[in-house]
Amino acid sequence: MIPTRADFPPGFLFGTATSAYQIEGAAQGGAGPCHWDSFAATPGNVAHGATGARACDHLTRYEADLDLVAGAGFDIYRFSTSWPRVLPEGAGAPNAAGLDFYDRLVDATLARGLKPALTLYHWDLPSALADLGGWANRDTALRLADFAALMAGRLGDRVWSWATVNEPWCAGWLAHFEGGHAPGLRDIRATARAMHHLALGHGLSLAALRASGVGEIGIVLNFEPAFPAEPGEEARAASLRYDAVFNRFFLGGVTRGHYPEPALEGLGPHLPRGWQADMAAISAPIDWLGVNYYTVKRIAHAPGPWPNWAERPGPGRKTDMGWEIAPMALPDLLRWISGSHTGDLPLYVTENGMAAPDAIVMGEDGPEIRDEDRIAYLSSHLAAAREAIAGGVPLKGYIIWSLLDNFEWAFGYDRRFGLVHVDFESLQRTPKASYHALRRMLEDAAP
Numbered sequence: 001m002i003p004t005r006a007d008f009p010p011g012f013l014f015g016t017a018t019s020a021y022q023i024e025g026a027a028q029g030g031a032g033p034c035h036w037d038s039f040a041a042t043p044g045n046v047a048h049g050a051t052g053a054r055a056c057d058h059l060t061r062y063e064a065d066l067d068l069v070a071g072a073g074f075d076i077y078r079f080s081t082s083w084p085r086v087l088p089e090g091a092g093a094p095n096a097a098g099l100d101f102y103d104r105l106v107d108a109t110l111a112r113g114l115k116p117a118l119t120l121y122h123w124d125l126p127s128a129l130a131d132l133g134g135w136a137n138r139d140t141a142l143r144l145a146d147f148a149a150l151m152a153g154r155l156g157d158r159v160w161s162w163a164t165v166n167e168p169w170c171a172g173w174l175a176h177f178e179g180g181h182a183p184g185l186r187d188i189r190a191t192a193r194a195m196h197h198l199a200l201g202h203g204l205s206l207a208a209l210r211a212s213g214v215g216e217i218g219i220v221l222n223f224e225p226a227f228p229a230e231p232g233e234e235a236r237a238a239s240l241r242y243d244a245v246f247n248r249f250f251l252g253g254v255t256r257g258h259y260p261e262p263a264l265e266g267l268g269p270h271l272p273r274g275w276q277a278d279m280a281a282i283s284a285p286i287d288w289l290g291v292n293y294y295t296v297k298r299i300a301h302a303p304g305p306w307p308n309w310a311e312r313p314g315p316g317r318k319t320d321m322g323w324e325i326a327p328m329a330l331p332d333l334l335r336w337i338s339g340s341h342t343g344d345l346p347l348y349v350t351e352n353g354m355a356a357p358d359a360i361v362m363g364e365d366g367p368e369i370r371d372e373d374r375i376a377y378l379s380s381h382l383a384a385a386r387e388a389i390a391g392g393v394p395l396k397g398y399i400i401w402s403l404l405d406n407f408e409w410a411f412g413y414d415r416r417f418g419l420v421h422v423d424f425e426s427l428q429r430t431p432k433a434s435y436h437a438l439r440r441m442l443e444d445a446a447p
Contacts, residue, residue: 002379004441007386013115013397014442015076016069016419017351018058019122019166022406024082026124027053028060030095032088035130036123036409039182050412056404057427062105064429068420069403070112072435073442077114078350078399079105080122080166083147090126091143099154106158115160117399119220120148120205122166123181134183135171135194135201138272145204152212161216163290163350164205168198168250169222180410192270196278199253203281219254220290220350223247223337224297225329229312234301238309241265242299245307255341257283266306288396289342290350293330293381295323319377320355320415327380331388338393346396352381353401355408355415358432369421369432378434400438404429 005014021036040051058065069077083090085098109116121144129140148164165171172195175181177188185191202219209217226242228235244262252260257279259267302310314324334347354377360367382398389395405418413424419435422428 002375002437002441003382003386009389011396012389013075013348014438015074015078015115015117015397015399016072016403017078017117017399017401018065018403018406019080019119020082020085021052021055021122021124022402022408023056023058023065023404024085025052025054025057025059026082026084028057029085029101030088030097031082031085032090032095033127034082034084034124035127035134035182036125038127038130039184042184045184046410047412047414050407052407055407056422058404059101061427063108065403066105066108066112066114068429068431068435069109070114072419072431072439074438075115076117076160076397076399077109077403078117078119080119081151082124083121083144084124084126086150087126087147088128090129091146094150102151102155106155110158116158117161117163118151118155118159119163119166120144120151121164121171121201123171123175125182130183135197136176136190138193138197138200141197141201141204144201145208148205149208149212152209152214156209156212156214159214161218161288162209162214163218163220164202164209165198166220166290167222167292168195168202168219169246172198173245188266189270192267193272195249195267196271196275199250199282200278202254203278203284206284206286207281216287218286218288218290218348219250220292221250221254222292222294222351223333224295225326225333226297226299229298229300232301235299238301238307239299241307242297242309246297251337251341253279253282254286254289255283286345288346288348289337290348291334291337292351292401293333293349294321294352294354295319296326296329298324320357321411323355325354325377325380327377327384330381330384331391331393334385334388334393334395335391344394346394348397348399349381349385349395350399351401352378352398353417354378355417358405358416358421360421360430367430369430371432371434374419374432374434375437378438 176191226239244260248260316324405416405422408415421430
């Protein structure tokens with residue numbers, strides 16, 4: 001049974017999230033090209049050759065989409081700003097239409113009694129900066145700070161919270177080592193530099209936002225607790241390497257000012273010269289930390305060069321992404337983050353959700369999406385969040401991914417995380433059973 005708002009402490013906040021490239025329509029409104037456009041245009045990179053050119057057309061339908069957020073009773077609307085929409089060349093003269101859109105979006109969010117939670121960078125790097133090396137080039141971190149200052153100057157009087165970067169592991173490791181995200185590289189030197197420059201981009205953007213006078217600034221990191229897939233020292237060591245790269249690289253940099261040794265064993269020789277001098281900026285104090293959590297990983301030893309790991313399927317039920325459903329790991333994760341890295345710093349679960357097939361059936365009042373599997377997933381993770389709070393974790397909010405079915409990166413439109421179903425031909429929105437269940441959960445007075 002899904003918990004109710006009354007089961008959480010007074011003032012605990014609930015929200016839902018989106019990201020610019022996944023819903024706005026990147027070909028509209030004067031946005032410049034980004035590296036996801038060229039990645040998607042390359043055959044074989046994205047399922048069915050899908051692109052973000054139209055996506056959910058949120059650029060023109062944002063009012064109705066925000067009505068859905070408010071109608072469910074959420075407190076927070078988490079969204080990202082498109083760097084190439086605002087700065088088509090990555091720097092220089094801004095696109096007035098892009099800035100005006102985010103003005104309208106923030107005002108419309110506030111008009112509905114919602115708290116706007118802005119993420120500066122959710123992976124849509126302007127192509128002009130990709131042409132110069134992208135995140136492997138230190139200059140990109142400086143340009144992100146310029147973008148941060150520009151957005152703070154325009155929206156800083158109204159935005160409730162600011163996140164510098166969303167899931168830098170994806171933009172760094174997944175995009176440069178595994179090749180699964182734009183720019184689609186498999187190069188350890190580019191990986192090491194991209195990961196460090198993403199961390200530096202956070203630090204420099206944090207400083208730019210502070211200088212602009214805004215507060216409530218954090219970063220959003222993704223976590224996958226790693227467990228040995230088999231007995232023995234080799235599997236244990238492999239799981240520790242995975243943990244160091246996935247869970248501790250950015251967390252250690254941001255909160256402790258150093259990267260974990262098992263990650264430096266492989267990445268250290270390829271980091272830019274003098275990288276240590278950047279750690280003071282990277283580890284400057286933040287106001288909160290965002291925790292994105294979906295699954296756990298089972299790791300075995302693999303032959304070959306570092307990092308010598310291989311993923312194995314876990315025993316639990318899986319989502320449509322093939323991810324093991326493991327709510328029991330969330331309280332331990334939050335306790336570990338708080339106990340070993342962040343102390344009393346407020347934590348937010350900034351993404352948690354489930355991809356499911358979401359078959360449409362005809363009900364008495366029309367089409368229905370009876371996503372009981374998603375309701376069960378959210379219920380179990382909300383219960384896990386309650387357990388963490390009861391154990392003393394300073395968890396202050398829980399944000400669900402995602403409001404809408406959307407462009408799910410390399411999976412195109414084949415994976416649906418939304419609380420609201422989107423017909424990608426007509427773009428009609430249909431709230432799912434999970435949306436209605438959450439609306440009932442949140443219907444008591446908001447904090």
